[in-house]
Amino acid sequence: xxxxxxxxxxxxxxxxxxxxxxxxxxxxxxxxxxxxxxxxxxxxxxxxxxxxxxxxxxxxxxxxxxxxxxxxxxxxxxxxxxxxxxxxxxxxxxxxxxxxxxxxxxxxxxxxxxxxxxxxxxxxxxxxxxxxxxxxxxxxxxxxxxxxxxxxxxxxxxxxxxxxxxxxxxxxxxxxxxxxxxxxxxxxxxxxxxxxxxxxxxxxxxxxxxxxxxxxxxxxxxxxxxxxxxxxxxxxxxxxxxxxxxxxxxxxxxxxxxxxxxxxxxxxxxxxxxxxxxxxxxxxxxxxxxxxxxxxxxxxxxxxxxxxxxxxxxxxxxxxxxxxxxxxxxxxxxxxxxxxxxxxxxxxxxxxxxxxxxxxxxxxxxxxxxxxxxxxxxxxxxxxxxxxxxxxxxxxxxxxxxxxxxxxxxxxxxxxxxxxxxxxxxxxxxxxxxxxxxxxxxxxxxxxx
Amino acid sequence: xxxxxxxxxxxxxxxxxxxxxxxxxxxxxxxxxxxxxxxxxxxxxxxxxxxxxxxxxxxxxxxxxxxxxxxxxxxxxxxxxxxxxxxxxxxxxxxxxxxxxxxxxxxxxxxxxxxxxxxxxxxxxxxxxxxxxxxxxxxxxxxxxxxxxxxxxxxxxxxxxxxxxxxxxxxxxxxxxxxxxxxxxxxxxxxxxxxxxxxxxxxxxxxxxxxxxxxxxxxxxxxxxxxxxxxxxxxxxxxxxxxxxxxxxxxxxxxxxxxxxxxxxxxxxxxxxxxxxxxxxxxxxxxxxxxxxxxxxxxxxxxxxxxxxxxxxxxxxxxxxxxxxxxxxxxxxxxxxxxxxxxxxxxxxxxxxxxxxxxxxxxxxxxxxxxxxxxxxxxxxxxxxxxxxxxxxxxxxxxxxxxxxxxxxxxxxxxxxxxxxxxxxxxxxxxxxxxxxxxxxxxxxxxxx
Numbered sequence: 086x087x088x089x090x091x092x093x094x095x096x097x098x099x100x101x102x103x104x105x106x107x108x109x110x111x112x113x114x115x116x117x118x119x120x121x122x123x124x125x126x127x128x129x130x131x132x133x134x135x136x137x138x139x140x141x142x143x144x145x146x147x148x149x150x151x152x153x154x155x156x157x158x159x160x161x162x163x164x165x166x167x168x169x170x171x172x173x174x175x176x177x178x179x180x181x182x183x184x185x186x187x188x189x190x191x192x193x194x195x196x197x198x199x200x201x202x203x204x205x206x207x208x209x210x211x212x213x214x215x216x217x218x219x220x221x222x223x224x225x226x227x228x229x230x231x232x233x234x235x236x237x238x239x240x241x242x243x244x245x246x247x248x249x250x251x252x253x254x255x256x257x258x259x260x261x262x263x264x265x266x267x268x269x270x271x272x273x274x275x276x277x278x279x280x281x282x283x284x285x286x287x288x289x290x291x292x293x294x295x296x297x298x299x300x301x302x303x304x305x306x307x308x309x310x311x312x313x314x315x316x317x318x319x320x321x322x323x324x325x326x327x328x329x330x331x332x333x334x335x336x337x338x339x340x341x342x343x344x345x346x347x348x349x350x351x352x353x354x355x356x357x358x359x360x361x362x363x364x365x366x367x368x369x370x371x372x373x374x375x376x377x378x379x380x381x382x383x384x385x386x387x388x389x390x391x392x393x394x395x396x397x398x399x400x401x402x403x404x405x406x407x408x409x410x411x412x413x414x415x416x417x418x419x420x421x422x423x424x425x426x427x428x429x430x431x432x433x434x435x436x437x438x439x440x441x442x443x444x445x446x447x448x449x450x451x452x453x454x455x456x457x458x459x460x461x462x463x464x465x466x467x468x469x470x471x472x473x474x475x476x477x478x479x480x481x482x483x484x485x486x487x488x489x490x491x492x493x494x495x496x497x498x499x500x501x502x503x504x505x506x507x508x509x510x511x512x513x514x515x516x517x518x519x520x521x522x523x524x525x526x527x528x529x530x531x532x533x534x
Numbered sequence: 535x536x537x538x539x540x541x542x543x544x545x546x547x548x549x550x551x552x553x554x555x556x557x558x559x560x561x562x563x564x565x566x567x568x569x570x571x572x573x574x575x576x577x578x579x580x581x582x583x584x585x586x587x588x589x590x591x592x593x594x595x596x597x598x599x600x601x602x603x604x605x606x607x608x609x610x611x612x613x614x615x616x617x618x619x620x621x622x623x624x625x626x627x628x629x630x631x632x633x634x635x636x637x638x639x640x641x642x643x644x645x646x647x648x649x650x651x652x653x654x655x656x657x658x659x660x661x662x663x664x665x666x667x668x669x670x671x672x673x674x675x676x677x678x679x680x681x682x683x684x685x686x687x688x689x690x691x692x693x694x695x696x697x698x699x700x701x702x703x704x705x706x707x708x709x710x711x712x713x714x715x716x717x718x719x720x721x722x723x724x725x726x727x728x729x730x731x732x733x734x735x736x737x738x739x740x741x742x743x744x745x746x747x748x749x750x751x752x753x754x755x756x757x758x759x760x761x762x763x764x765x766x767x768x769x770x771x772x773x774x775x776x777x778x779x780x781x782x783x784x785x786x787x788x789x790x791x792x793x794x795x796x797x798x799x800x801x802x803x804x805x806x807x808x809x810x811x812x813x814x815x816x817x818x819x820x821x822x823x824x825x826x827x828x829x830x831x832x833x834x835x836x837x838x839x840x841x842x843x844x845x846x847x848x849x850x851x852x853x854x855x856x857x858x859x860x861x862x863x864x865x866x867x868x869x870x871x872x873x874x875x876x877x878x879x880x881x882x883x884x885x886x887x888x889x890x891x892x893x894x895x896x897x898x899x900x901x902x903x904x905x906x907x908x909x910x911x912x913x914x915x916x917x918x919x920x921x922x923x924x925x926x927x928x929x930x931x932x933x934x935x936x937x938x939x940x941x942x943x944x945x946x947x948x949x950x951x952x953x954x955x956x957x958x959x960x961x962x963x964x965x966x967x968x969x970x971x972x973x974x975x976x977x978x979x980x981x982x983x
Contacts, residue, residue: 120760255723273722274704311569313782333762343792351870367899377863381856388852402851403837407830409855414826421800450816
């Protein structure tokens with residue numbers, strides 16, 4: 086069972102490292118899973134981490150390195166020579182190896198590749214480096230088990246014996262013809278249940294879902310999730326079998342996706358972790374804050390235009406925050422909903438009008454409730470009656486307009502292939518702040534003067 | 535290869551159904567994967583869907599039903615008799631069967647269970663119904679392949695032959711003792727490579743990560759993701775093997791989690807899909823809007839208190855939207871970041887002070903930039919100099935305060951076991967709107983009077 090990593094445990098390791106007490110470091114770590122050792126390394130500085138990685142069995146160290154997040158790994162590997170990096174890359178699955186190499190500068194990358202003593206792996210890696218990182222080709226691993234359609238189960242088992250050592254987890258066996266064209270899949274279950282003389286041709290499932298190298302990683306996720314696949318073969322334009330993507334890679338992509346969407350919606354533009362540098366963190370937050378700031382300044386000008394109304398009814402100023410806040414919240418609610426739908430790409434999206442009608446109906450209900458409540462509050466608090474009507478009318482229109490804007494903007498962006506999440510959050514909020522102000526003062530202008 | 539589901543294709547099916555042309559419906563659907571037929575059903579009404587499900591091979595229909603999202607499935611099954619439901623439940627894996635039954639009212643549930651002709655399955659289901667839906671027990675399936683530690687590979691293969699038909703995807707074989715206590719795991723790879731006479735005892739991996747039935751589903755996700763597991767055995771307090779959870783179930787939980795977090799942050803309280811009823815959709819959005827409304831009304835009171843300042847410097851009103859918007863945005867940025875960290879539960883969370891210091895430094899940078907820019911803008915636009923200083927001082931403090939609040943609130947909630955995402959979005963935004971106003975007018979009070 087995984088053991089819990091306490092602060093105390095980490096301090097123990099750190100002192101052991103400072104005392105250069107290799108044995109106690111090893112005895113402390115040997116009972117841990119690689120993933121847990123990684124958790125420890127996240128808490129150590131680069132030097133100490135190197136000390137640990139050098140101590141451990143290279144197999145384990147390379148597995149740990151494969152599992153680290155890009156930034157941390159990069160930060161660690163700075164202290165490694167190309168020789169040392171090559172030693173670990175040699176032991177990684179090709180997809181992990183490529184991830185590591187992609188994080189290095191060209192020089193280091195070339196050096197490491199030239200230092201790989203495993204010829205076949207080097208060739209695989211060079212090949213994989215050609216693919217976009219966020220494509221099926223960039224996700225796939227070269228390691229897989231394939232058998233020829235003309236074989237029998239016996240040969241097949243032999244082949245698996247031969248190939249299996251490079252493959253950490255065997256999900257299935259791919260069946261190809263003499264030209265390496267993907268023909269189908271052979272479940273391990275079927276293989277175990279068959280006897281050696283059975284021809285593969287009788288056993289294999291020709292109905293296999295594959296994906297082309299150039300497809301986006303998000304599409305890989307969608308397909309594997311939709312069809313409950315634990316692995317998917319990757320083919321080129323002629324249907325030749327080039328590699329396979331396993332479910333664990335997809336989990337990582339999914340999580341990244343979710344985090345990026347959430348960050349975009351909440352106005353963080355770069356994909357950042359809390360332990361990034363202070364400047365990176367500020368930089369990631371600044372763009373939206375600046376947009377919001379400009380919005381605010383434009384809003385200020387806008388209000389200035391209506392100074393007449395305000396000086397007439399100073400109490401008007403009281404309700405601007407209420408109006409802008411409501412607009413902003415309704416907007417972000419609407420956009421997050423539509424973004425979710427777009428993400429689950431249901432095909433309902435065709436009937437735009439139908440959807441908008443629904444959005445408007447929903448907004449209508451909330452608009453009536455909110456503006457009604459505010460009206461009664463204001464009457465209760467003996468606000469100027471005309472002003473109270475202005476406020477509620479403005480609120481009513483703001484809720485409606487913001488819902489429509491919050492829904493349409495992401496859909497339009499999506500149609501143009503832009504990530505709709507960018508539209509949500511601060512951008513929509515700012516736009517709706519201004520919209521709210523404009524409506525408020527326009528209504529005021531109509532009803533008060 | 536999956537075929538694309540076009541609007542046209544759906545209309546084709548619909549007309550075929552209306553004409554009661556069973557053969558053309560079947561010929562249209564037979565080339566589709568169950569997941570694609572599901573996509574079609576999402577577009578059909580309950581009656582038409584029933585027509586299709588009745589036509590298809592029950593095996594396929596039950597697989598489709600297992601894959602549908604809860605709301606749609608519920609809506610479909612309304613038109614089914616308990617007998618019909620039982621026919622499909624009979625063919626489902628126990629975990630899917632339980633999901634379906636949990637969606638039915640008690641009477642239907644009892645009827646269906648009593649109608650299950652598969653004794654063993656019925657027993658499994660009744661057992662599984664005892665667990666919380668969001669616990670490991672609620673996620674697990676009873677179907678799994680286990681072998682006795684004292685057997686040899688030969689017997690093992692026999693046993694797999696016997697058990698395999700109930701298990702759609704075999705990830706591995708669990709090894710238990712005579713008392714059904716989980717001892718370890720046996721990879722199919724090892725099994726294929728071994729010969730019949732090898733004792734399991736020599737072959738199996740005793741180091742298997744398992745999880746107790748009562749653990750939260752989110753914990754299951756974290757563990758399976760952290761240790762790259764494609765399946766995890768579920769045990770009771772005495773370590774007896776009760777079931778297993780496979781990666782495909784975890785994908786669904788992950789997606790739900792991501793959606794819920796995003797919805798909470800964007801102020802949608804119930805987990806809703808865009809195709810839910812108008813009232814459900816409004817109800818889900820209303821709570822936050824009401825909180826924001828109350829915030830807005832309180833804000834209005836607050837401003838009233840400072841009417842003196844405003845009537846002295848009417849231009850003050852111009853900048854309230856800028857102040858509140860900035861506070862809101864900074865707040866939601868900060869909270870989304872900390873929520874992400876909490877989700878990836880890194881243990882760094884111990885050193886609260888260290889984290890806060892960092893947050894403050896990041897805020898400091900942005901605060902200086904934003905307030906500096908606004909100051910220069912205002913001077914540029916020849917605003918009253920004292921007011922300009924008030925605005926920038928207020929902005930500066932608001933950015934700092936909102937960052938701290940946006941970070942601390944979720945952490946505190948999390949410590950109390952409340953989902954921190956609830957704090958983010960509208961709640962933080964509203965709180966920060968008020969905070970912003972208070973600061974603004976307080977500063978104004980100090981500097982203007």
